[in-house]
Amino acid sequence: MNPAWQTFLQQQGALVQSNIVQHFGDLPLGNLSDELATTQTQTVLCDLSQFGTLKVSGADAQSFLQNLLSSDVSAVNVQHAQLSSLNSPKGRMIASFLIWQNGADYYLQLPANLCAAIQKKLSMYILRAKVKIEDASAQIVSLGMAGEHAAILLQQHFGDLPPSDFGAQQLDHGHIIRLGAQSFQINIAATRAIELWQKLSAKSQSVSAQTVGSPYWDWLQIRAGIPVILPATQEQFVAQMVNLELIGGVSFKKGCYPGQEIVARMQYLGKLKRRMYLAHIKITDHPTPQAGDELFSSEMEEQSCGMIVNAAAAPGGGYDVLAVVQISSQESQTIHWQSLQGATLQFMPLPYLLPKSVDSNKGNT
Numbered sequence: 001m002n003p004a005w006q007t008f009l010q011q012q013g014a015l016v017q018s019n020i021v022q023h024f025g026d027l028p029l030g031n032l033s034d035e036l037a038t039t040q041t042q043t044v045l046c047d048l049s050q051f052g053t054l055k056v057s058g059a060d061a062q063s064f065l066q067n068l069l070s071s072d073v074s075a076v077n078v079q080h081a082q083l084s085s086l087n088s089p090k091g092r093m094i095a096s097f098l099i100w101q102n103g104a105d106y107y108l109q110l111p112a113n114l115c116a117a118i119q120k121k122l123s124m125y126i127l128r129a130k131v132k133i134e135d136a137s138a139q140i141v142s143l144g145m146a147g148e149h150a151a152i153l154l155q156q157h158f159g160d161l162p163p164s165d166f167g168a169q170q171l172d173h174g175h176i177i178r179l180g181a182q183s184f185q186i187n188i189a190a191t192r193a194i195e196l197w198q199k200l201s202a203k204s205q206s207v208s209a210q211t212v213g214s215p216y217w218d219w220l221q222i223r224a225g226i227p228v229i230l231p232a233t234q235e236q237f238v239a240q241m242v243n244l245e246l247i248g249g250v251s252f253k254k255g256c257y258p259g260q261e262i263v264a265r266m267q268y269l270g271k272l273k274r275r276m277y278l279a280h281i282k283i284t285d286h287p288t289p290q291a292g293d294e295l296f297s298s299e300m301e302e303q304s305c306g307m308i309v310n311a312a313a314a315p316g317g318g319y320d321v322l323a324v325v326q327i328s329s330q331e332s333q334t335i336h337w338q339s340l341q342g343a344t345l346q347f348m349p350l351p352y353l354l355p356k357s358v359d360s361n362k363g364n365t
Helices: 003-011 032-039 061-066 112-123 150-158 190-201 215-223 260-269 327-332
Strands: 014-017 020-024 044-047 051-057 082-087 093-102 105-111 132-135 140-146 168-171 174-180 183-189 274-281 294-296 306-313 319-326 345-348
Touching (some): 003 014, 051 061, 051 112, 105 112, 274 327, 319 327
Antiparallel strands (some): 082 093, 140 183, 168 174, 174 183, 274 319, 274 345, 294 306
């Protein structure tokens, strides 16, 4: 996190731990539970420093990324952002990204604790290409805004907004990306972040945003069905297992990239046995669900039938999770967290449709 930015947030009442804003102190109890409840009724603004940003520049930047990532990077421009992944030769996801373009440069957003390793990994492929990869996390501040009045508030300050999901609009010092009907990400130069935050959260205006902690955004992404690969889940999933091809993160028309043969074979030969689902785990004590936790069903006996991709506290208590689960088990069995004696997963509908062959009578239609 940019030091000046962190100091500013702390002055606004933010509790920052490990460079992540846990919550603000301006709600009745100033804690995560209050803020999660607030997100259900108000427009909210949060810092996204749980993510870092790699900048890829140079004359060969586009072709370099096109040859390495799962999506069609040639479709990324200043008006269109994209999800993507970096995979191992065996087709397993090493990282997931949100990609946008500013000028001739490409920006890859991923969990901050993976930035250094992925920067090193990508740099191994540069060879003679005219490409430079640098960590731009300290130069760019990413903000999340969501809620009923998010679009109205942003229009007041920036005018017209991108009309479709993953549409982008260039600002004088950054970008706005529409992630959903009421969800936006603003990537702004760190030198302008404080001014923008003050404008968006000013209580004096007719419409303003309530400031909340970063965990809210993690919950919002889970409810949107957007997976984030973390250290605990690296090389655990092929892209289709986490529905990446359903949300624009995989191209089956582009050329080769690491793991492409595995991803294509799974798509065209129909051998996908696991899918990602949205679920709720009703638990209030410790330990709490975490990415990488294994899941079990009686069908598989002592063998794991799945794994949690992402987990976040839910506004009504318990945890919402994205979970990759054996399709046959999800359709016919009760799924348990950590062991057959563990808490059960209560499945909910995703905001997008799964292919009919894996529809479930537990909420996915």
